[in-house]
Amino acid sequence: MKQTPLQKRGIAADRIVLGCMGLGGTWDNSPETNEQVLEAERAIDAALESGIRMFDHADIYKMGKAEIVFGQALKNRPYIREQLVIQSKCGIRFAEGEMPGRYDFSKEHILSSVDGILSRLGMEYLDILLLHRPDPLMEPEEVAEAFAKLKESGKVRHFGVSNMNASQIKLLQHYLPDPLVVNQLQMNLHHIGWLEEGVLVNQQAGTSFSFPESLLAHCQLENIQIQAWAPLAGGLYSGRELSGQPESVLQTKKLVHRMAAEKETSAEAIVLGWLMRHPAMIQPVIGTTKPERIRSSVDAIRIAEQMTREEWYSLYVASRGRKMP
């Protein structure tokens, strides 16, 4: 079977990642609860039973509570750390008093963030650390110093980025001895700028998409794993109640359900399989906390392998709401 960019680097990463932003209750400083730990246990169990051993976090998710409940859930489960691939992110800071919400890639902040992440997760190391969103004040030499220290101390094994364009990645990479291994971006069957940017080359309509030009090709050339956040489009095509949606969404949802019935699979597997059919070997980071949705997502691996060009284009064209140019 074709390997993903992470697998080519010897990182035991699965085709699908469980995103943990939904764990830990509410976005506030209320203490975590036993029920939230149980919810994390159920999600982790469903993931591992389905063959997903890779988990995505960020220091900010639920103000740190997502990592806390995940760490506590693992304590109650004797999983061997080496069998899991754990990734987290840093670089976003919330507003505090007079200080605005901001991004911070300073060495001091990166180092202290990783200490906080490891302590909340109850772990000795992270497999991958991502910089969450580009900081306009980034000093690449300073980031390189922080990464070197984290690698030397054994706290982080690999580094990556999120929401960055190709030039930002090239700039940072210039100062790093090790390759950036991941770029995590919003990509799904609804948010299709990542395809439109390439399909509408030299057309006015192609300039109106927010996906950075040539980023997909850059990541493919440099063997950078593209991870898709919001890959289920929040359930838009797979079951969430809809009202006031455009005709293209309704038609796409209908097609997703028809294909799911024909292929005897779930709507989630069609939506994710469509993303994974792309030759970049995109890794969806699924954000559901529901064990049944986690289980029904993994059939996407089979669906991606079997999806024909015609089926893939039918879904793409339905989502575009107009034929290919």
Ligand SMILES: NC(=O)c1ccc[n+]([C@@H]2O[C@H](COP(=O)([O-])OP(=O)(O)OC[C@H]3O[C@@H](n4cnc5c(N)ncnc54)[C@H](OP(=O)(O)O)[C@@H]3O)[C@@H](O)[C@H]2O)c1
């Ligand atoms: N790098 C970044 O900047 C960034 C930004 C956002 C997220 N992320 C990562 O990406 C992961 C996924 O992102 P996401 O959670 O925004 O997107 P997602 O996977 O597209 O959607 C998951 C959300 O949609 C809901 N959902 C899914 N199917 C549904 C259905 N049929 N009916 C009702 N609700 C449904 C889920 O609720 P249930 O839990 O009830 O299933 C959950 O709240 C996150 O966990 C996080 O790890 C990264």
